[in-house]
Structure formats: C-alpha cells, structure tokens
Amino acid sequence: MPGAAMPSTVGGPTNLPPAFPPAPPVAFPPSDAQWGTPSAPQPRRRERRPRRTLSVAWVVPLMIVALLAGLVGGVLGARLTDDTHLADAGLPAVVPRASAEPAAGSTAQIAAAVLPSVVSIEASGSTGTTTGSGFVLRQDGYLLTNSHVVAGADETGGTLVVTFANGDQLDATIVGRTAEYDLAVVKVDADGLTPLVLADSSAVAVGDPVIAIGAPLGLAGTVTTGIVSALNRPVTAGDETDTAFINAIQTDAAINPGNSGGPLVDADGEVVGINSAIAQPPGTGTTAGGSIGLGFAIPSDQARRTATQLIETGVATYPVIGVLLDETYTGEGVLVSREAQGDQPAVVVDGPADRAGIRSGDVILAIDDRPVTEPDELIVAIRAHEPGDVVVLRVRTGDDERDVRVRLQESG
Structure with a gap:
C-alpha cells in the first residue's frame, strides 16, 4: 500500500x-554478495546515524562478495611456469638431503593431512560454467560445499564434476542445497573416502590460527594461513529473493574467488568453517576481486546441522x-x-x-x-x-x- x-x-x-539479527554491528555496512553471476542487484541501503557501538573513528564501507571463479580462457593472464633455462652461473652444486617429515602441528603437516579430502567442483548450466571448492563429509561419497557453487547446475541438463586431489574426476549429483544458509551437499559414486572432522565452532576464539584450503582461480590445492580475526560477523549475500544470512567467522587468511565451499581448518586440521564470501572496497563492483584480508566462513556448527538435514530430507529448515x-x-x-x-x-x-x-x-x-x-x-x-x-x-x-x-x- x-x-x-x-x-x-x-x-x-x-x-x-x-x-x-546479525551479530555485533559490523564496521562496514554488509551488502548483498554476488553468487557467481556476472552481476547482482545492489544491496538495500539506508541512511543511518553513526553507531555508538563502533570503536573506530572512521569506517570504510565494504562490499561482501561471493567467491565463485568463472572458467574464462586465459583467466590468469600469465604463465605459471617458465621454460627458460638459466645458464650455469657457477653456483655450488645442491647437496641432496633426505626429506624430513613435517613437524607435528605445522602448517605443512596439517595441509598434508587435509588436502586429500579437499575437492574442486565444476558446475555447468545454462548460464555457463563456474568452479568452486568442497570437501569430503562422509566416507560414502557425500561432499559439502556452498549452495552458490552448485546453483548453476541445479537445473535440467546441468552437470557437476568433482576433481579430487589425486586427479580423479567423478560426476556428482546435488543431494540438497539451501540458499538461506549458502550450503549444499553433493554426492559422488565412491566409497572409502577420507572425511574431514567438523569441529565445535563455538570453541573458536579470536586469534586462533586457521588454514584455508581450496581452488582459488581454479588453482587446486592452494593453502593459505591466518587467524580468526572476528566472530559473529553478520554477513548477507544474494538478492532479495535468494538471500543467505551468515553469522560468520572472519579471517585474514587469503581467500579468493574459487575458494567458496572449501574448508577453514584449525590447528588440529578440523573444519571450523566453510569459506563463503570476502569483503571488497567500495567502487569495485559486485564481482569478487581478490583478498584484502577480510574473508568470511560459515561456522561448522551451522554446517553440521544443515548438512544433516539436507542428507536426511533434501531440504533445510x-x-x-x-x-x-x-x-x-x-x-x-x-x-x-x-x-x-x-x-x-x-x-x-x-x-x-x-x-x-x-x-x-x-x-x-x-x-x-x-x-x-x-x-x-x-x-x-x-x-x-x-x-x-x-x-x-x-x-x-x-x-x-x-x-x-x-x-x-x-x-x-
């Protein structure tokens, strides 16, 4: 009316x-994130007076964007290898050393344990092909990822292909997904997989070390490190009819397009969050750029509840x-x-x-x-x-x- x-x-x-409700007021107005489409509706904004709860003298507005990487020819624009052979400069010969096992609790040790359970996901549909990440949830072929990673394949004729760390590729089907929580469970015809453990995210503290693993820009097996920089960060993404509301874990671990759906793990190699969105400075548009040290992950407690519902009923409440x-x-x-x-x-x-x-x-x-x-x-x-x-x-x-x-x- x-x-x-x-x-x-x-x-x-x-x-x-x-x-x-979102968690404690954010130091930037959250805006709708782009979930893997070329453009997204502008977030609903309104004028507000300065919030007394902010502890900083000035605030830079940021754009929350999804982390979906499109498959575009020549996306990297540079060669990742160099075929040029350097002439012998008379440097001392390298003395071979026996390879040592990574130290217990080191990033190398955690990555070695987690990487075999992390996958790349390619979703194809009428709007094109996009890639994201995911990980093994159960040994009998159930995988967890973001809803926006697989949304393009959730239509007649859509396809999902999952690539494992060893190079194996398997077709996958969507068991269920929920845009409200930006989570999806997909299934491959495989058994004997090694699942990752979903940790108790309520025990996570600001300052805890974390590791993000996934396939940013399609570069599978990428590992980045950081800390939990904030908790209960209210993040909304999507549009007015398909909005995700995330009570997010914030991290400064480098997260980029293509990391969506990959795990954020703790010092024990257990999943504390599912990487989902990043913040971008204003004026950069709604398409994800690169990491500025503000990444957001869905807490594992939420992921556990939602994944269980999706597996059991195909829908989440x-x-x-x-x-x-x-x-x-x-x-x-x-x-x-x-x-x-x-x-x-x-x-x-x-x-x-x-x-x-x-x-x-x-x-x-x-x-x-x-x-x-x-x-x-x-x-x-x-x-x-x-x-x-x-x-x-x-x-x-x-x-x-x-x-x-x-x-x-x-x-x-």
Whole structure:
C-alpha cells in the first residue's frame, strides 16, 4: 500500500523469508554478495546515524562478495611456469638431503593431512560454467560445499564434476542445497573416502590460527594461513529473493574467488568453517576481486546441522519468531512493522513473538544481550540457532523496556 513500510520477515508465513539479527554491528555496512553471476542487484541501503557501538573513528564501507571463479580462457593472464633455462652461473652444486617429515602441528603437516579430502567442483548450466571448492563429509561419497557453487547446475541438463586431489574426476549429483544458509551437499559414486572432522565452532576464539584450503582461480590445492580475526560477523549475500544470512567467522587468511565451499581448518586440521564470501572496497563492483584480508566462513556448527538435514530430507529448515521488520526505520534497535504486508501480518497470530507478548510497533533492541541495529542483524542472530531454541529479546514498548523469552519455531 502507498506509504507502507518496506518490511523484512522474521518468521512470517511460508512464502517470505524470515528476518533474523546479525551479530555485533559490523564496521562496514554488509551488502548483498554476488553468487557467481556476472552481476547482482545492489544491496538495500539506508541512511543511518553513526553507531555508538563502533570503536573506530572512521569506517570504510565494504562490499561482501561471493567467491565463485568463472572458467574464462586465459583467466590468469600469465604463465605459471617458465621454460627458460638459466645458464650455469657457477653456483655450488645442491647437496641432496633426505626429506624430513613435517613437524607435528605445522602448517605443512596439517595441509598434508587435509588436502586429500579437499575437492574442486565444476558446475555447468545454462548460464555457463563456474568452479568452486568442497570437501569430503562422509566416507560414502557425500561432499559439502556452498549452495552458490552448485546453483548453476541445479537445473535440467546441468552437470557437476568433482576433481579430487589425486586427479580423479567423478560426476556428482546435488543431494540438497539451501540458499538461506549458502550450503549444499553433493554426492559422488565412491566409497572409502577420507572425511574431514567438523569441529565445535563455538570453541573458536579470536586469534586462533586457521588454514584455508581450496581452488582459488581454479588453482587446486592452494593453502593459505591466518587467524580468526572476528566472530559473529553478520554477513548477507544474494538478492532479495535468494538471500543467505551468515553469522560468520572472519579471517585474514587469503581467500579468493574459487575458494567458496572449501574448508577453514584449525590447528588440529578440523573444519571450523566453510569459506563463503570476502569483503571488497567500495567502487569495485559486485564481482569478487581478490583478498584484502577480510574473508568470511560459515561456522561448522551451522554446517553440521544443515548438512544433516539436507542428507536426511533434501531440504533445510531455519528458525523464525513470526514478525515483519520495518526496513525504513532509522531509530535505535529494530522496529516490528506497524502494518501488514499483503497477506502477512506484522505479528503472526499465535507465533513465537505473539506468544511472548511482542506487538506491532515494538522495538527489539538486543537478542541474548547482543545489540541489534539493523533487520539483517536480527535475522542472522536468529538463524544461528535452530527451531526449539529459546532466545531472550530486549523489547521496548513506548518508554517501557523488558526482556522476553521467545521459543524459536521452524519456518514453514
């Protein structure tokens, strides 16, 4: 209706995605990421006053982009080998040495253990061919990757080819994928594979060393190192009808187009995240450029829950609270819409929020003591949970503030 607020859904009826909160405010406004297409809709932006929660004096806006590498002839533009033979310069002869085993816990040792379980994925469909990464989830042929890596092949006539570290290539099929979490499970006809262990990502701490492994720009077996530079970073990617909400692990390990779906592993060689997106400075467009030290990975706890659902049922569910959020609101917190949108009420009758006493026009200030200032922040924080979990929302009605307990409901 004219003049109506443009709402986000947080657990509304089936057809519209719910709105969930992001983690702590980011030092840059998250924008929709490009999921392997030549262009993507511009992110929804709105004017906001400076946030008191930021601890820096100035902020550089960044663009969150996906990490899909297109197969373009001559993409590297330079030879990776040099056929030129150098003349003998009279240098001392190399003395052969017995090769030593990598030191336990070293990057070399971890890489040697993990690399055989990491794969390159080539997805072909009507929009072209793209490549990404993935890894072995189960010994009987189940692999985990990003939804945007395989999306192009999820159509009639689409094909998926998986290349293992030893050069073996196998056709694959999509078991299930979810754009909401940007995760997909694919299956190859193989047995006896070596799966990677999904670690407890809730135990990850800022400063922990991590290793990213994948096939950036199609260069399989690439290993980069860094640390966990932040946790609970709210990242949204995609477009208005196909948006992923990620409560991301941030890392400075070099992540580039083609790393999508590859593992981010800890010092034990266990997967703590699935590499999914990178930030780019403004003005660089929506196509992923290269690493600027801000990469984002889907936490392994989320990946474990979602992968299990995809394997068992082919679909994944997500939690909702049953409200619409007003995206035009610029005050403190997040406003529950004052108006219905189409056939979707501002607060779903007998939904989780309604049962907790949340009403149209209320302002949600925090979830589990985590302040929220944007609808996407609330969406991300909610989707980091699972249906049945109880969260505590700080709610303001007029001048009155109170904490309410809300039991999350499965979307549907």
